[in-house]
Amino acid sequence: MNSFPSIQRRSFLKRGTYSVGMAALGSMLARESQASQTHSPQPHFPGTAKTVIHLCMAGGPSHMESLDPKPELDKINDQPFPASMTDGQQLAQLQGSKLIARGSFCKFKKWGQSGLEISELFPNIGSVADDLCIIRSMHTEQINHDPAHAFMNTGSIQKGRPSMGSWLLYGLGAETESLPGFIVFTSQGRHGAQPVSARQWKAG
Known part of the structure; x- marks a missing residue:
């Protein structure tokens, strides 16, 4: 015999709605309380960024021919790709194919006092090399x-995790709650938007 009380669907939805409303109210009150506190935690150093424009140019110029x-x-251009770099990788449509290494088709030049290496294809960018911050330590398997x-x-x-925009909003905050904290513009090609990539711009 089932010992759990019977809950009708309508009753369940009604109670669930109250729970969602209370959670939203609690979140709003917590934000107001935090804003009213004068001794809020301070960052390690004062931030100077006010806004961030993030361009994800899928299909744009390769990083190996730009920055x-x-x-x-x-050094291994036109040679078979080392097995040590492909073993254990999910090669998808490349599985079983002969993989040939391709180096850059252009030369790099050192620019500015920093000696930042930038492709000769972008001399105008090279002229402001000392004003740029290029991160080369990021990597993925x-x-x-x-x-x-x-x-x-x-x-x-995994698709559906919080995007960079939501993390930047979390770190920088927003000037007003009356407008969205971050906005996404996506481009569409001849075949429309990519459904997989479109899930990369949400708040998770």
Whole structure:
């Protein structure tokens, strides 16, 4: 015999709605309380960024021909790709194919007092090298486009995690709650938007 009380669907939905409303109210009150506190935690150093514009140019110029020289890859140009770099990887449509290493087709030049290496294809960018911050320490073991894009934008290869926009909003805050904290513009090609990639821009 079932000892649990019987709950009708309508009653369940009604109670659930109250729970969601209380959770939302609690969140709003917590934000107001936090804003009213004068001794809020301070960052390690004062921030200067007011806004962030993040351009994810899938299908744009390769980093290996723009801002990220790969001298070791250039050394093995036109040679079979080392098995040590592909063993254990999910190669998807490349499975069983003969993989040939391709180095950069252009040269890199050192620019500015910092000696920042930038492709000769972008001399105008090179002229302001000392005003740029280029991060080359990021890496991933994902070699296929979609999981690599998801990892870059959300920190996970699983779709649906919080995107970079929501993390920036979390870190910088918003000037007003009357407007969205971060806005996403997505481009569409001849075949419309990519449903997989479109899930990379949400709040999770």
